Amino acid sequence: MQLLDGKKLAQSIEKDLAMLVSACNDKPSLAVILVGNDPASQTYVNMKKHACERVGMIARLYALSSRTTQVELLRIIESLNNDEDVHGILVQLPLPPHIESNPILEAIAPSKDVDGFSPHNIGRVRANLSAFAPATPLGVMDLLAAYQIKLQGQHCVIVGASNIVGKPLAALMLNANATVTTCHIYTRDLASFTRQADILCVAVGKPNLITADMVKEGAVVVDIGITRLPNGKICGDVDFEAVSPKCSFISPVPGGAGPMTIVSLLQNTFKAYEIQRCIKGSYA
Numbered sequence: 517m518q519l520l521d522g523k524k525l526a527q528s529i530e531k532d533l534a535m536l537v538s539a540c541n542d543k544p545s546l547a548v549i550l551v552g553n554d555p556a557s558q559t560y561v562n563m564k565k566h567a568c569e570r571v572g573m574i575a576r577l578y579a580l581s582s583r584t585t586q587v588e589l590l591r592i593i594e595s596l597n598n599d600e601d602v603h604g605i606l607v608q609l610p611l612p613p614h615i616e617s618n619p620i621l622e623a624i625a626p627s628k629d630v631d632g633f634s635p636h637n638i639g640r641v642r643a644n645l646s647a648f649a650p651a652t653p654l655g656v657m658d659l660l661a662a663y664q665i666k667l668q669g670q671h672c673v674i675v676g677a678s679n680i681v682g683k684p685l686a687a688l689m690l691n692a693n694a695t696v697t698t699c700h701i702y703t704r705d706l707a708s709f710t711r712q713a714d715i716l717c718v719a720v721g722k723p724n725l726i727t728a729d730m731v732k733e734g735a736v737v738v739d740i741g742i743t744r745l746p747n748g749k750i751c752g753d754v755d756f757e758a759v760s761p762k763c764s765f766i767s768p769v770p771g772g773a774g775p776m777t778i779v780s781l782l783q784n785t786f787k788a789y790e791i792q793r794c795i796k797g798s799y800a
């Protein structure tokens with residue numbers, strides 16, 4: 517069994533990105549919008565901001581009151597869309613219940629949509645066109661590629677069908693010529709699917725959902741779940757102790773998919789910066 521070390525890979529990608537950023541005159545800049553004071557969202561947003569700063573990018577944090585209205589948020593996005601000094605825009609989800617997320621995500625300019633959550637980028641990812649793909653699935657794909665794990669013809673079973681992870685990961689894996697099965701809360705006999713997986717990716721948020729009897733001998737397991745236990749520890753969806761001896765590769769939690777998500781956001785922000793520099797003609 518070999519560990520898929522997302523922490524180490526993310527650090528090496530960060531190092532390369534920092535070199536690229538240091539060669540830029542104007543720095544890539546990401547606007548991060550947080551509405552309300554959900555503690556988990558605050559933690560994620562701070563991690564993203566610090567990661568930007570580690571590689572020399574600018575992170576502008578908009579920490580908005582939970583009473584912010586839909587219209588106010590739309591106005592802020594519009595002004596960021598028109599701000600040439602902002603290359604990427606991210607609205608942390610979930611939004612408070614009085615704000616509808618779809619019109620907000622649709623309002624972000626596709627060229628600045630570094631989370632890849634707007635319908636424009638969702639569609640382009642599905643069609644295998646150049647696009648911003650969401651950070652977590654991108655990070656998983658990079659992690660598999662770094663360990664030379666091939667997807668073509670492999671049966672990838674994804675547990676969890678969210679717009680943020682499961683659905684876009686299925687699209688990326690299908691684009692890589694895998695056979696993809698997506699399971700979700702209504703799937704009957706989950707184990708009958710997970711046992712078929714050459715590559716099993718789990719993004720549910722339920723500790724120990726995946727037990728040893730649910731995994732094929734020699735499978736690759738990517739654990740994308742994140743749950744904070746009452747003792748403060750972070751754990752994934754896979755019973756690591758029991759499952760890991762059966763795997764050819766397995767990603768740990770923490771230190772697997774999580775760090776890859778953050779570094780993929782940085783890569784998307786750098787890509788947005790380059791696209792916008794190109795549009796402005798400074799590549800000429």
Ligand code: GUN
Nearest residue numbers: 606607608609610631680
């Ligand atoms: N909420 C949970 N994951 C994410 C993410 O990757 N991006 C944003 N914007 N919100 C999230």
